[in-house]
Amino acid sequence: MxxxxxxxxxxxxxLDNEWEPRYLLIKRHALSWKIEWVAxxxxxxxxxxxxxxxxxxxxxxxxxxxxxxRLRQKIGMTSLRSSETxxxxxxxxxxxxxxxxxxxxxxxxxxxxxxxxWIYKWANIQEVLRLLYYEDIRELIRKSYLTIREEKKHRSxxxxxxxxxx
Numbered sequence: 001m002x003x004x005x006x007x008x009x010x011x012x013x014x015l016d017n018e019w020e021p022r023y024l025l026i027k028r029h030a031l032s033w034k035i036e037w038v039a040x041x042x043x044x045x046x047x048x049x050x051x052x053x054x055x056x057x058x059x060x061x062x063x064x065x066x067x068x069x070r071l072r073q074k075i076g077m078t079s080l081r082s083s084e085t086x087x088x089x090x091x092x093x094x095x096x097x098x099x100x101x102x103x104x105x106x107x108x109x110x111x112x113x114x115x116x117x118w119i120y121k122w123a124n125i126q127e128v129l130r131l132l133y134y135e136d137i138r139e140l141i142r143k144s145y146l147t148i149r150e151e152k153k154h155r156s157x158x159x160x161x162x163x164x165x166x
Contacts, residue, residue, distance in 0.1 A: 008053035010040030022122040
């Protein structure tokens with residue numbers, strides 16, 4: 001029996017000029033050697049809490065200072081179970097977090113890492129749903145989009161209420 005690899009992943013976004021989320025996608029080599037767009041993820045170090053791993057890895061791998069990221073919430077989990085021996089056996093659980101990036105989106109600098117090609121893009125929701133191969137990740141992006149839109153709606157209601165008070 002192979003151990004299940006535990007990883008932390010993140011769905012990083014910033015709000016554009018129209019207050020629409022743009023998501024960070026990174027290109028990587030899949031086990032099949034195809035090149036694909038993904039939401040970034042990395043292994044959790046022994047003894048590390050999953051939330052700590054998520055912040056640490058995004059800060060290290062994307063050169064984003066921790067103070068420019070706001071951990072919003074745990075958004076969900078994915079599991080991969082593969083018995084393919086030709087390309088390598090892999091059992092992996094990934095816990096994804098929604099993180100808001102609060103700075104200039106052009107300032108990200110990716111560094112070398114396992115399987116990643118270090119090409120990135122900020123994509124709107126339609127692009128993300130078109131570019132991501134795995135349905136479970138697309139579903140987490142949809143969930144994050146609804147969460148962000150709901151927050152925007154509440155903010156708008158709150159602002160309208162405050163305007164009426166003045």
